[in-house]
Amino acid sequence: MSLAGPGPTNTPPAPPEGGLRTVALGGIGEVGRNMTVFEYDGKLLIVDCGVLFPEDEQPGVDLILPDFRAIEDRLSDIEALVLTHGHEDHIGAVPFLLRMRPDLPVYGSRFTLALLEAKCKEHRQRPKLIEVTESERRTVGPFDLEFFAVNHSIPDALAVALRTPAGVVLHTGDIKLDQLPLDSRLTDLAGFSRLGDEGVDLLCIDSTNAEVPGFVTPERDIGPVLDDVIGHVTQRVIVACFASHVHRVQQVLDAAVKHGRRVAFVGRSMVRNMGIAADLGLLNIPQGLLMNLDEAVNLPETKVLFVSTGSQGEPLSALSRMARGEHRQISIRAGDTVVLASSLIPGNETAVFGVVNGLVRLGANVVHQGNAKVHVSGHASAGELLFLYNAIRPSNVMPVHGEWRHLRANGALAIRTGVAPENVVLAENGVVVDLVDGRARTTGRVEVGHVYVDGLSVGDVGESTLSDRLVLGEGGFIAINVAVDSTTGRAVSTPTVSGRGFSDDPKALDAVVPLVEMELSRTEAEGITDSHRIAQAVRRVVGRWVAETYRRRPMIVPTVIPVSYGQAGTTT
Amino acid sequence: MSLAGPGPTNTPPAPPEGGLRTVALGGIGEVGRNMTVFEYDGKLLIVDCGVLFPEDEQPGVDLILPDFRAIEDRLSDIEALVLTHGHEDHIGAVPFLLRMRPDLPVYGSRFTLALLEAKCKEHRQRPKLIEVTESERRTVGPFDLEFFAVNHSIPDALAVALRTPAGVVLHTGDIKLDQLPLDSRLTDLAGFSRLGDEGVDLLCIDSTNAEVPGFVTPERDIGPVLDDVIGHVTQRVIVACFASHVHRVQQVLDAAVKHGRRVAFVGRSMVRNMGIAADLGLLNIPQGLLMNLDEAVNLPETKVLFVSTGSQGEPLSALSRMARGEHRQISIRAGDTVVLASSLIPGNETAVFGVVNGLVRLGANVVHQGNAKVHVSGHASAGELLFLYNAIRPSNVMPVHGEWRHLRANGALAIRTGVAPENVVLAENGVVVDLVDGRARTTGRVEVGHVYVDGLSVGDVGESTLSDRLVLGEGGFIAINVAVDSTTGRAVSTPTVSGRGFSDDPKALDAVVPLVEMELSRTEAEGITDSHRIAQAVRRVVGRWVAETYRRRPMIVPTVIPVSYGQAGTTT
Structure with missing residues (x-):
């Protein structure tokens, strides 16, 4: 090569x-x-x-x-x-x-x-x-x-x-x-x-x-497996797979027809894509098979099958909600069967097994590619x-x-x-x-770099923002706020020290406040009035203290607000 | 059940x-x-x-x-x-x-x-x-x-x-x-x-x-596979496995002996545990086989084998450093062979394959349980x-x-x-x-809850801190700082709005400053002097703006510092 x-x-x-x-x-x-x-x-x-x-x-x-x-x-x-x-x-x-x-x-x-x-x-x-x-x-x-x-x-x-x-x-x-x-x-x-x-x-x-x-097993060979699984269930069946996998869904529908179950699609992309596929003649949905979800949930449990999104453990997907017992319409009951007719994309294992464990904990039988040939x-x-x-x-x-x-x-x-x-x-x-x-x-x-989409914006989130998020996500931050007289550098408010994502203990940071006050006295005594320099001094003191006391690395965010006497004075 | x-x-x-x-x-x-x-x-x-x-x-x-x-x-x-x-x-x-x-x-x-x-x-x-x-x-x-x-x-x-x-x-x-x-x-x-x-x-x-x-294949059956792999390598061999898997290491040592390679242990826990195992007679290290790492790196590449930690992709481990080209003593060369004689613990896939890809990118041949029977x-x-x-x-x-x-x-x-x-x-x-x-x-x-160890502390990091970390890790935070006269509620500093982990764009938050100022005028006009109420009003305005403008959910951290006129006044 x-x-x-x-x-x-x-x-x-x-x-x-x-x-x-x-x-x-x-x-x-x-x-x-x-x-x-x-x-x-x-x-x-x-x-x-x-x-x-x-x-x-x-x-x-x-x-x-x-x-x-x-x-x-x-x-x-x-x-x-x-x-x-x-x-x-x-x-x-x-x-x-x-x-x-x-x-x-x-x-x-x-x-x-x-x-x-x-x-x-x-x-x-x-x-x-x-x-x-x-x-x-x-x-x-x-x-x-x-x-x-x-x-x-x-x-x-x-x-x-x-x-x-x-x-x-x-x-x-x-x-x-x-x-x-x-x-x-x-x-x-x-x-x-x-x-x-x-x-x-x-x-x-x-x-x-x-x-x-x-060689990859033919897609067709999954049909009999699905048929066998679905044929043995005496309660509800939920099959999750990719919302674009028309042939997989076709085989699920065929098994539903054979076992007298009506079908509802669950999840926005599943409903949309299967609609498109049916319109184009790529998916054959027999007359009277499909129901909408609100009706389907009222069918007897042996008469219904749900085809759902969420096979990769996406936390907001229909299946994840079911696993957490939070789905608005479908509550998993002991004895229900959930089939993950899907791959396990590397990186999603924890999320997928989290969903599997949640379903099993609620009493569902979960069939997945690890225990049955339900995916190729x-x-x-x-x-x-x-x-x-x-x-x-x-x-x-x-x-x-x-x-x-x-x-x-x-x-x-x-x-x-x-x-x-x-x-x-x-x-x-x-x-x-x-x-x-x-x-x-x-x-x-x-x-060639990574171009990130976050919400409505493209590209404004870059490596520097992500690196800050990683620091904040690991250790939270400690904010120190104080107002200083911009002429003398003297603190005109009591410094506040507060953490988010740092500790559940409300007193966790109490011991550093006197150190900050001492440092502010020192900067004032040295005649330092520049708020950035004061902030840096505060950051150093707090950062060192937290590393020694907790062996942690939260982000340290000092804010020194310069207050000019004249400005404050105008309020009188 | x-x-x-x-x-x-x-x-x-x-x-x-x-x-x-x-x-x-x-x-x-x-x-x-x-x-x-x-x-x-x-x-x-x-x-x-x-x-x-x-x-x-x-x-x-x-x-x-x-x-x-x-x-x-x-x-x-x-x-x-x-x-x-x-x-x-x-x-x-x-x-x-x-x-x-x-x-x-x-x-x-x-x-x-x-x-x-x-x-x-x-x-x-x-x-x-x-x-x-x-x-x-x-x-x-x-x-x-x-x-x-x-x-x-x-x-x-x-x-x-x-x-x-x-x-x-x-x-x-x-x-x-x-x-x-x-x-x-x-x-x-x-x-x-x-x-x-x-x-x-x-x-x-x-x-x-x-x-x-x-049934699990006997551990013993890995020996011939390791022997075969190591016997065919014409450059360096690095074998990573769990630092407590004495029998796995024993089989690696046996193969090294057979193929005339000397061995160095890499990683603190590997060195420590294998020392204990050898002392207790559980690991047989033939006289003259073991070298320390500093010497081993100078051996001809056909004469050395490293047994390393890092088989789970731990980012600070020896193997991860090698994969990133950051290990102090061992540089991966094209044609080197790395054996991951280890499991792939669910949840670690991304990290482990990240290491594998890093090694492959540097030209190493990587043998792992996915392509050879090197783990049971x-x-x-x-x-x-x-x-x-x-x-x-x-x-x-x-x-x-x-x-x-x-x-x-x-x-x-x-x-x-x-x-x-x-x-x-x-x-x-x-x-x-x-x-x-x-x-x-x-x-x-x-x-029974989760008791977390973070740095030197046990138990002070709980669900509330973790939930803050998750929010901060996903979206960073926006801090708004302003000093207000505690008597009148009037802003005595220009409000500053700054984000960390929010955007790489330094102007990303400029447009919200006038909105904050308007809100501060409003609270002042309404005679609100309580700093918490002012902070809440500011949080609402900024939160709504960022949701509409960016469709993101950073943590909003308003800090309103009350400055008493008397206190400011004493600075004259």
Whole structure:
């Protein structure tokens, strides 16, 4: 592999004449915010534009966006955005990109665009949507695009090939090779083989499950398991899964029909997405099966099944509320069965098991992928990746969609199928990959940071704010407030010392007040009148005291308010 | 099972005449801070006294202790503390218990007591230690104790049986049934069978792996895998594992010897514990194998192996520093191999994979339980638990050491072996279980909370402080400071509004200052002079503004400093 370490640090040279440039602005070295920018002859084509969900070290952040800085001066050069499928980590950041380029043409399949349209509506945007289907070709600027059917954990997913004079790139998007897909829509391995005959110069390929040996079980095999579980329940059934997993929901509905249960969708995104899927004919809901939640809760417990969001333990989701006994309409009863027909995304374990334990504590039987085959992954395992490499026979490979461990494992698979090690490019976000004369090489790096969305704002929360939040979250703060005469530096109020997030003990900070008073006397005696200098002195005293007394590191926040005698005097 | 829901809420009645009372003060509904209190005839016997490590919702907390309130008025009634083995979740809270009862006799095996002694030394305590071995019997007050050898992921673990006139209790401690243990010290299933013949009235049994079908692979089988991995490395090898896993380390040392590598221990607890193990003859370190770290780093890379702490991704550990390129002595080079010969404790996934990705990014090959059989659990899987139930044939079962999902699964196994469902007691921390006339029933509940250690203090950080920390960690705070004339309520300083952990934008809060000033004019005009009422008014205005403008919820901290004219006046 061409990259053992973190890669180049230099500013990239100008794009090579007649070459194709590839830069991921997100999605490499992480699972989320997928976004790859291709450049040929001064024109850009973007594949996907998703969000990343924050981790512990990014407290309070709602979403993380790809860093658009590398393209913000090139907006008019962007020919199009191509979306491979409708998951949040591929479409979630589109509204933020559209704010910069509202007229950007967006290509995608029917279901993908329907989900995007619903999302953009919430942002009051009406994007320019161009629907494409598998096997279709489109010319967009210098890029000759061909779309291929792929299967994944959402319907209507596509891979995209870019033909340029510099060579052919195939971007798989998220992909697996389910040979018995529920909708009979196979990943177009025949098409990939044909493209491989033609010659693929660069393959950007899903790395998520590259470490997992073998093959993903067909989605179809979950049906009998769900059927068996649901068939044995003598009370209520609640099935939680991803709100976009139409095929999973279809199998739940089929089992409900078979066992005489009516169905209610629980959770806003589940209701919305399944409505869209049904409208587009991707989900078959038999007449009379569906009820709204308020009615469904009154059905006999053997006659109802709820399909809910919350399979990742999201604290505000319907399922989490049920586990805490706080859901407005659904109370878990001993003997109810809850099925988590879902993955366990790394990082969510504590939250998910928290929900499981809450449900078990209330007496529910909880079925999950740890004790029954109620989930299969949407991403190709190593065995399937080998099929892809052997069909496509790429000259150069750039693993995408994964953490470093996944990228490395995927690169190793490529090499085992005969790709030259020096042509496997492990390029993290921002690393520039130039394809020239059939060889892909890293040539530099553009700056790519984390762009945080917190509430209504994008980008104003940065590393400095997060670092303060981490300090405050670990140790709280101690505030010291005092007013001083701005002329003499003398304290004109008794200093108050108070903590938040520091201690439950109301007297915890009493002992430091005399130390602060002594310090204020000292600064006054030394003739210090500058409120910042006084504040610094106070911070030092309190910080040292708390470290010695408690061995803790709260934030120390001294505020010295200068009061001018004249100003106070005017109140007489 | 006798308990489908969370169990009784009533204050327990007085202990039944001639009955045996059991209360877990920790370890049930969680994995950690194991502590079970047995009471007979007014006398108490405690089994284990461990710590729990905090989760995300307990920020800044170092350790969580069992709640001693239920025994703090009964200290002189405690006959003894029995330790089953030397893991932190079984011995970590002993120094805190000893602060209340320094003369408490502590029973345990040789290695367990050696680890405890080292820990108590750090707390400047010299506990009263009473060494026991397997098959030994001791009478402690009304409790006739018998100890049984068990195997686990640390040497010298014991189960303990308590014979009382009310019946016989067996507490397994942490247990598995490795049939080919490295030290040939089998779990004493024969002894358990004999006890079963006599009749076990209550079995307290490890639930950790009750959800996992089958049997744990023998520890011994890891040796060849380590040997194979280490034998193929042409550069440095770093093996990380638990610092108390003597048998794992032994197998690493054996492989090092075989492949001509010398060994250095990295990390304070690894150095300390392996020293103790070697002194007690539990770890065989061939002459000349061990080097200190400073020398070892200068050896040729094919001639050295490091055994390190940090297998759980602890951010300050040696391995995490290496992954960040910040370790003082060891720099990871492309081609080095790192083996995580360890479990992945739920909740640590993000941290552990963060370390793995950091190492891979630096070019290391990382071997872990996901891609090689380099770890086996220390806790019995379902198959082994069935052996235990069938050997012991208990009348009543109380699953311990696990979250609710584990307890439930363990209870179900008991029932499948023939234990009457109503005799399986799922009793979370604090639930009182009384054994009377051979039947165990829950009869009430004592209050059991989380006792947090943060820095040097125990217990002053409680739920209110943690809740403040969570708010501060999510959104930071906005402080508004103003001095007012205490007589007129008039502002005598310009109000300052500043945020920490709120925004990187220095102007983010500028727009609210005029609103605060308007509000201060209003309160003055209304004749409000009370600083708390003024502060409340300011909080309302700022809180509403920030919610509308940013859709965020920082903590709002208004400070109104009353300045009396007379006081200010004296400065002239």
